[in-house]
Amino acid sequence: MFLFRWGMKVYQQILKLYVLTFRIKKTVIVHEAGASKKIAEYLKKDGFTNILIITDRTILSLGLLKGMIEGLDQQKIAYHTYSDVVPNPTIENIEEAKKIYLDNKCQAIVAFGGGSVLDCAKITGVVVLSGKPVKRYDLMIPMIAKMAKLYTVPTTAGTGSEVTISAVITDTARSKKMPITDKKLAPDYAFLDAELMTGLPKGITAATGMDALTHAMEAYIGNWKFKVTDDYAIKATKIIFENLQKAYDDGNDIEARSQMALGAAYGGYAFRTAGVGYVHGIAHRLSELYHVPHGLANAIVLPHILRYFYSAIYKKLSDLSIKAGVGSQSRSEKENAMEFIEKIEALNKSLGIPVYTDKLEEKDIKLIAKRAIAEANSTYPVPYPITRKEMEKFLLTMLPNAPTAKGE
Numbered sequence: 001m002f003l004f005r006w007g008m009k010v011y012q013q014i015l016k017l018y019v020l021t022f023r024i025k026k027t028v029i030v031h032e033a034g035a036s037k038k039i040a041e042y043l044k045k046d047g048f049t050n051i052l053i054i055t056d057r058t059i060l061s062l063g064l065l066k067g068m069i070e071g072l073d074q075q076k077i078a079y080h081t082y083s084d085v086v087p088n089p090t091i092e093n094i095e096e097a098k099k100i101y102l103d104n105k106c107q108a109i110v111a112f113g114g115g116s117v118l119d120c121a122k123i124t125g126v127v128v129l130s131g132k133p134v135k136r137y138d139l140m141i142p143m144i145a146k147m148a149k150l151y152t153v154p155t156t157a158g159t160g161s162e163v164t165i166s167a168v169i170t171d172t173a174r175s176k177k178m179p180i181t182d183k184k185l186a187p188d189y190a191f192l193d194a195e196l197m198t199g200l201p202k203g204i205t206a207a208t209g210m211d212a213l214t215h216a217m218e219a220y221i222g223n224w225k226f227k228v229t230d231d232y233a234i235k236a237t238k239i240i241f242e243n244l245q246k247a248y249d250d251g252n253d254i255e256a257r258s259q260m261a262l263g264a265a266y267g268g269y270a271f272r273t274a275g276v277g278y279v280h281g282i283a284h285r286l287s288e289l290y291h292v293p294h295g296l297a298n299a300i301v302l303p304h305i306l307r308y309f310y311s312a313i314y315k316k317l318s319d320l321s322i323k324a325g326v327g328s329q330s331r332s333e334k335e336n337a338m339e340f341i342e343k344i345e346a347l348n349k350s351l352g353i354p355v356y357t358d359k360l361e362e363k364d365i366k367l368i369a370k371r372a373i374a375e376a377n378s379t380y381p382v383p384y385p386i387t388r389k390e391m392e393k394f395l396l397t398m399l400p401n402a403p404t405a406k407g408e
């Protein structure tokens with residue numbers, strides 16, 4: 001076991017050195033109510049006259065594109081729309097969007113939607129330039145040469161995909177998630193428009209908000225902490241604790257919505273170089289096997305993982321809780337850390353998020369452990385690496401009403 005932990009830590013440090021070589025372009029954030037109406041001005045300034053819009057049918061039917069389209073018409077920018085992106089976007093989605101882009105000789109992409117739309121747009125932006133199949137990028141180091149210019153308009157506050165360098169694509173033939181990470185996947189612009197988010201249902205507001213919190217927290221408790229990512233993680237955690245409940249209680253609270261949009265982007269900035277961890281490694285399995293929405297899966301798994309790794313991370317948890325205004329200087333680190341976890345559990349409860357998912361089946365635990373370990377141990381700066389057997393034991397405690405598990 002010692003050799004395993006030591007070997008994995010060396011491997012993580014080598015990966016960290018690789019991450020340090022990243023020169024990621026800074027995504028330009030346009031943060032104001034009605035920001036999406038201004039995209040045409042930015043496209044015109046950048047010299048584009050013919051674009052592909054990638055979205056989904058719900059966004060289209062809600063009429064959320066209206067303000068942006070009016071701007072495009074005013075600026076005489078031609079547009080073609082692909083609106084068939086499904087939750088957990090597929091390789092087929094990308095191939096279809098790619099065809100529209102190439103058939104119409106588009107010059108840039110606007111991704112207008114939630115994380116699935118944005119992820120689909122990123123990889124579409126890669127394959128329209130490379131001509132290579134999507135599966136070619138299912139590698140730990142995908143070596144992406146370039147991506148089409150990408151303007152993002154997130155319509156949920158959670159994934160952070162509007163600023164991150166990763167995308168998760170589903171290979172339906174293999175029932176497998178393909179997380180693709182490369183510095184070239186950083187979008188050029190993020191238009192944070194709270195006016196688009198007031199109609200979000202409570203369930204989506206809750207799940208996406210907790211996804212953003214998970215990004216900030218996994219970035220902070222992992223082993224690739226940088227000053228800049230810590231700062232973003234603290235800001236995101238503070239914003240989310242102050243605004244998620246408000247946005248959930250009153251969807252029309254434009255200020256809370258606006259702050260959550262910013263918090264999600266900050267969470268994205270935190271994890272785009274500091275990485276995520278076992279919460280995401282497990283949540284991806286709950287999505288690919290049971291179709292549990294990504295944010296909901298993270299929200300459920302997060303407190304369980306925090307409790308499991310408590311002994312290893314309580315100092316970082318306490319530090320984050322104080323800096324984010326959740327904890328107190330007057331209490332011990334262990335008290336602050338435990339209270340922080342309890343506050344997350346209370347927030348989950350208040351947002352209608354269950355403690356367990358009743359979809360998890362014991363017969364799937366070996367497969368989930370295998371895939372979660374393969375993803376997390378090879379890619380993420382987890383607090384400390386655990387084995388597949390340890391993961392299986394942990395997952396047994398995620399079965400409904402099982403006792404809490406504790407790591408070392």
Ligand SMILES: [Fe+2]
Nearest residue numbers: 159211215298
């Ligand atoms: Fe996430």
